[in-house]
Amino acid sequence: MEVIRLQYPNEFKVNEDEQIAVALGFFDGLHIGHQEVINTMIEIAEKKGLKKSVLTFDPHPSVVLSQKQQRTTYITPLPVKEKMLEEYGIDYLFVVNFSSEFAQLSPDTFVKDYLIGSNVKEVIAGFDFSYGYMGKGSVATLEQYSEFNITSIVQKEDDGEKISTTRIRELLSEDKLEEANRLLGRSYSIEGFVVQGEKRGRTIGFPTANIEPSYKYFLPSLGVYAVTLTIGSDPTVYKGVASIGVKPTFHENHKVTIEVHIIDYDRTIYGETVTVYWEHFIRHELKFDGLDALIEAIQEDKDKAIELLKDK
Template sequence: MKMISLQYPLDGLSELQLDKPLSIAIGHFDGVHRGHQNVIRRAVEEAKAAGQLSAVMTFDPHPKEVLGQGDQYYRCLTPLNVKTKLFAELGVDLVFVMSFDLSFASITPERFVDEVLRGLRAKQVVVGFDFTFGSKGAGNAEELKRLGSPDIDVHIVEPLYENEGKVSSTWVRESLEKGDLETASLLLDRAYEITGTVVHGDGRGRTIGFPTANIDFDYPYVSPRLGVYAVVAWLDGRPYPGVLNHGMKPTFNKEGVQPVMEAHLFDFNRDIYGEKIRIEFRSFVRTEKKFSSVDELIKQIGRDSDQVREQFSN
């Protein structure tokens, strides 16, 4: 799969050397959840049927962040490198990363279709039912159909429902904020994950018999609820189960500190400072609490570890 960065106005399109027309799915696709996957798979299927290249156009940064419609969109479910990996797994040939800035945000729907889609030789476009485009969201999926006619076929994918709720990035975010990993994983069709670098912490975990890997995030992720989790950590392509605490460490810290993530990996004793680590969140164990003594904390960590070990053994 090839990734191509674009900026409006599009220059140098002839240098792309696209030897076939495109079937292209368009959207930000944060999370690449099951609803997004339906849109992307449809573009791949249409491309195969018509002998075209399958493509995805995504936007960076999130349009709502640029337009000031919500600071929460600064935090992502899937950073760009993870999105592109998931696109590749869905069989996509090309990914266009459109720089979303105020210049691009101000173009009319007509110019988007004429200058961007026709400029890229798009012959089929696949969007979700709630797709909007152009200045102030003036265009919708039906308008895209009208503007694309007669040379661009537009396919509109209906929403996907789960337990009478519409699968959406918002629902995934809300589930994570509640610690409802079961729902988040169901919507994503995979475990929620973050990546980062193992950094030095306060070293207290080792002194109480539970050494931890403290994680400095690579990206501003959507943070799950504060608490203790069953996780699988991936290091050098190998999985290591463990427990992760996401919180303020109230037994030791006063108020005003920032939350941290630190993972205790079972049966693991290796210096991994400075190494990349990927954490898959498997289940929520309990909320964070302040203990009356360090001994009480140690006992609880032991109980948490036993519970998670049993979970992974089943």
């Protein structure tokens, strides 16, 4: 997959001999609704002998367009999104820098400079895709162009509610991890590297790996989770119990950290890259009255995690 980063004004031109099918969207999370858009694009492209492509944006448009609700953390940060799209067999990933200048483009200019100018013959987008200044462009306006065909993907719902990145972020914040994973079509994951911590866990019999996320991830709610994880390029899946929190038993107003106790594992892995898969929510973060209460709770969390992960 070739990643092509586009600025405004767009000066990129594809090979004149190549005709392209493109899926349009921000695609944070690549949830099951996004997957339908991309799989439809792939099906059309293969049927018509077109190059398969995705056009997305970076950063999230809210960074430019909204003062109050800027989205600066992601379910799938751009490098993760790139890896996932490559697994689809995409030929081109177009990443458009969503800048203040780009946000001022008329819908027609966007279409002519970024779609028609790139020899796009098939456009696939969700029913609510918008583009151009003030979001005035829509699927309906795309249908007015004769240079390409437009395929609109109808709203995908779960229990009568639209499947969306916003909904999944809400679920992750509300301790509804299993539901979020169902809408994602996979377990939510965070990639990071293992850093030195306070090493308090090993003194109470539960050594932990302190995980520094590699990118600006949206974090699930503070609490304790049953997780699986992989280490480096080793495909072995390990089981663990993880906490996201501020360690209130020991600190006040401390920064949020991610710690994972890997079950039946005793190697030192500082500096290793790990991917943590968030499988089940166990409980909220609590402040305990002393070490004995904390140790008892951690053992209960570990036992619960083993039970929840028995089929993993």
